[in-house]
Structures are given as structure tokens and as C-alpha cells.
Amino acid sequence: MAIDSSCSHQLPDFSQKVSEDRALIEISTAVYHLVAIFRTCYTFTGRSFLFLAPAGPERIRVYLKAKNKNINLTDVTGDFCNELINQQVRYDLAQETAVVRQLIVAQAFAEGNLLDERITTGDTTDDPFGITKAE
Amino acid sequence: MTVQEKYTVAISHRIYPQECVDQAIHEYELYCRITVRSLTAEETILELSALSPHTAQAEHVYDEFFNYLLDLSMRTQLRRLS
Numbered sequence: 609m610a611i612d613s614s615c616s617h618q619l620p621d622f623s624q625k626v627s628e629d630r631a632l633i634e635i636s637t638a639v640y641h642l643v644a645i646f647r648t649c650y651t652f653t654g655r656s657f658l659f660l661a662p663a664g665p666e667r668i669r670v671y672l673k674a675k676n677k678n679i680n681l682t683d684v685t686g687d688f689c690n691e692l693i694n695q696q697v698r699y700d701l702a703q704e705t706a707v708v709r710q711l712i713v714a715q716a717f718a719e720g721n722l723l724d725e726r727i728t729t730g731d732t733t734d735d736p737f738g739i740t741k742a743e
Numbered sequence: 744m745t746v747q748e749k750y751t752v753a754i755s756h757r758i759y760p761q762e763c764v765d766q767a768i769h770e771y772e773l774y775c776r777i778t779v780r781s782l783t784a785e786e787t788i789l790e791l792s793a794l795s796p797h798t799a800q801a802e803h804v805y806d807e808f809f810n811y812l813l814d815l816s817m818r819t820q821l822r823r824l825s
Binding site: 642643646647649650653657658659660661662668673 | 754758759807813817
């Protein structure tokens with residue numbers, strides 16, 4: 609793949625430069641949950657200055673400025689967007705596994721067995737729910 | 744104390760809760776004077792003026808203030824959303 613070196617300092621398409629040292633990223637809350645956006649911002653306060661402003665009911669603008677002048681703004685915005693995806697995936701997985709995690713914690717603290725006893729105490733040859741007979 | 748030129752910005756309480764704004768202003772009272780004006784129930788205007796001896800680094804003080812405010816706000820918001 610050919611790389612155009614003259615474009616190396618341009619910001620990616622999903623962001624724009626608002627001043628010499630500040631970039632703007634507009635994020636849709638229909639795509640990224642607020643939890644993912646806030647976690648990403650929280651992790652980036654160490655390496656950049658951030659300011660958030662709503663841009664309508666389903667959009668948030670993130671203004672980014674690198675803390676260190678030696679840090680490339682393109683890299684910071686790119687890393688920010690990657691982290692945003694990472695946090696969104698973590699959020700989705702947490703939602704998908706929430707019930708199982710709650711059950712594990714509940715079982716750990718419960719005195720009795722919260723699950724159906726036929727599942728946990730049955731013989732390997734038993735078929736209490738008739739799964740093998742189902743068509 | 745000499746006062747640097749003012750920096751005005753509107754902030755949304757959908758992102759920055761009021762209690763976090765109050766705390767951040769209190770924490771930065773030695774670095775800058777911050778005037779609060781309510782715009783709507785959801786929006787507040789902040790007017791920041793760096794105080795000496797920080798006037799030479801006014802922009803840096805404002806950047807640090809907003810990062811601190813963001814830090815507080817994100818922790819509060821994530822507690823609420825979790």
C-alpha cells in the first residue's frame with residue numbers, strides 16, 4: 609500500500625483541526641454509549657486536555673489538545689477513536705454477560721443452590737429435560 | 744492580584760454535573776477567578792481569569808481546570824450510569 613507522506617500530518621476524516629494544537633471529534637451517542645465515551649475521555653485526561661460539549665440530542669463534541677507539544681495530534685485523535693471502540697466493545701460484552709455474572713455472584717453468596725438441582729446433581733446419562741428426544 | 748483577560752465558555756450539565764463544577768471552582772480558587780452565570784437549567788457560562796502569578800500560563804491553567812473538571816465529572820457520571 610502506498611503512503612502519501614505529504615498527508616502524514618493531516619487529521620483523519622472523522623476529526624477536524626479547530627486550531628493549531630486542537631482537534632475536534634464529533635461522536636454519535638447512537639453508535640457509542642455514553643459510558644464508552646466517558647471512559648475513553650477519563651483514560652485520556654493523562655495525555656491530553658479535553659473539553660466536551662453536546663452537539664444536539666445524539667451527538668457529543670470532544671475537543672482534544674495534546675499535553676506535550678512533541679505528541680502528534682493525529683496520533684492522539686487516532687488513539688482516542690481506537691480506545692472509543694475498545695470501550696464500546698467492553699460495554700457491549702458487559703451487557704451481554706451481566707445476567708451470568710449476577711448469577712455467579714448470587715450463587716457464591718447464597719446458602720442454597722440457585723440452579724435447578726436436576727442440572728447440577730443429575731447423572732451424565734440422565735436427560736431430565738428430554739433434550740435427546742426433542743425433534 | 745492582577746487579573747488576566749477573561750476566558751468565557753458555556754458548559755453543559757448533561758456532561759459536567761453542577762456539584763463537580765462547584766468542586767472544581769473551589770479547588771482552583773488560588774489559580775483563577777471563576778464567575779458562574781446560569782444560561783439555562785442545562786447550561787452554565789463560566790468566565791475564567793487567571794490570577795497572578797499564574798497569568799503568564801493562563802491558557803495552561805484553564806486547560807488544567809477543564810481537565811480536572813472532566814475528571815470529576817466522568818467519575819460521577821460513570822457511577823450514575825453503572
